[in-house]
Amino acid sequence: MFSNKKLAVAVSGAVLLMAGQFALADSTTDIVDALVGKGVLTEEEGKLISKGHETKKKADGTVAFKNGFKINSGDGKSNFSVNGRIQADYRYFDTPDTGPGVATSPENANTFDMRRAYLGAKGTFRGWINYEATLDGTNGSTLLKYYWLETAFSEKFKVRFGQYKMPGSLEQLTSSRFIDFTERDWVASMAPAVNKGIMIHGVPTTGLTYAVSVSNGGLLSDSGATAIETGSGPDGKAFNARATANIAEIMGNKEAIAHVGGWYGYDEDLPTTRVTTGAVRFRTNARGTQFFSSNTTSTNLMDNPEITRYGLEAIAAHGPVKFQGEYANMNFEQANYQDLDISAWYAGVSWMLTGESYAGAYKNGVMDRMSPKADFTGLDSSGIGAWEIGVRYSKFDAKDWVSGTHMLGSSSSSNDVHSYTAGIKWIMDPNTRFLMDYVYTDFNADIKGSTGANLGAAATPSFSSEKALNFRAQFDF
Helix, strand or coil: CCCHHHHHHHHHHHHHHHHHHHCCHHHHHHHHHHHHHCCCCCHHHHHHHHHHHHHHHHHHCEEEECCCEEEECCCCCCEEEEEEEEEEEEEEEECCCCCCCCCCCHHHCCEEEEEEEEEEEEEEECCCEEEEEEEECHHHCCEEEEEEEEEEEECCEEEEEEEEECCCCHHHHCCCCCCCCCCCCHHHHCCCCEEEEEEEEECCCCCEEEEEEEECCCCCCCCCCCCCCCCCCCCCCEEEEEEEEEHHHHCCCCCEEEEEEEEEEEECCCCCCCCCCCCCEEECCCCCCEEEEECCCHHHCCCCCEEEEEEEEEEEEECCEEEEEEEEEEEEECCCCCCEEEEEEEEEEEEECCCCCHHHHEECCEECCCCCCCCCCCCCCCCCCEEEEEEEEEEEECCCCCECCCECCCCCCCCEEEEEEEEEEEEEECCEEEEEEEEEEEEEEEEECECCCCECCCCCCEEEEEEEEEEEEEEEC
């Protein structure tokens, strides 16, 4: 017959071992310490039970939350996580009122919008197979945005197959969760972004990254996300490459970023641009007026072009202050669009008013999650989260394009546009943030708003600038 003490030891051990099933490490330690303190267990017995609990927990794996729900195997070689994001927007535009019964412009309508709604899963299997599958349910759509499988032979050499973002613009490769403003710049629109293909990439040494891909190709960002090869005729492919270096990281400076990088792409005989509704289109940085469109007449189709594109990028940051800038260029070679260029660039400055360091949010060539020094957890919270302000100037230049020949007429399009953005951001905790941007766009011409996919409805009043306020509430896990 067990003594009361031995019975207490046995029951305590069994309960604590079962607690390992739920990864209650902190609670287990507290209970063992309490039993030892009350004299129910000796220190040796307490250590024995704690050791048994930790061994059981390690064998069974753990379930935890750190910016997402994650299940880890006991040997640490496999994991599975569920992730998602919601970006709820409101956009307000100060543009001419068309009046009742007159053609309106959906692009610069004042509206609430579900900008992004993603839910997905990703993980690692046996330490070297990585995978992701993410559903895009934005505004009622249901499609797979990302789905890929990757063999990670080492951090220096990984091979990825499927649909994902190809090497390109810094801002395009930075997740929409972590960009400086609500919307990316025109530079990001010129990068390949989401496409189907194969990519070799890695981190050869501290501070350096590289990526090389071959894909189906597409005209502007995300053009290849839903497109598939429709025949055995024009069947060109796209080659893209990017390399970056963070000199500060290479030199061991953990408080600064000195990032430089560049990317190059060549799309040959694209099969996905045989359209009649203006294949090349750009909207304002407020996600408003579509101010540029290639010509839509039957004699000026963007029919199977060859495109050369490249970009340069830089980040300079120390402590709570960051400068970021990019330049990109696209050159078109096609029967009706011979040797035409579109270029864009931006320069922005951001400042963390609450003192967080940008270097802590930099990871492998892109900006990543910013964590506040003290999270805001409610009205009685002692923390205020992280506060950031920023400004950005952007320039769009397509002066090679002739009005009425390569692009829609001068009353419908502008090929020389300037944009000014000022924003404030409140990061309540690593997963929750609110953003507000003011965006002023100067079209350098009187243009007419769009009435759908194209510009220039005759009944739409003309205007030479756009003023916009963008609001966003964002949560991700």
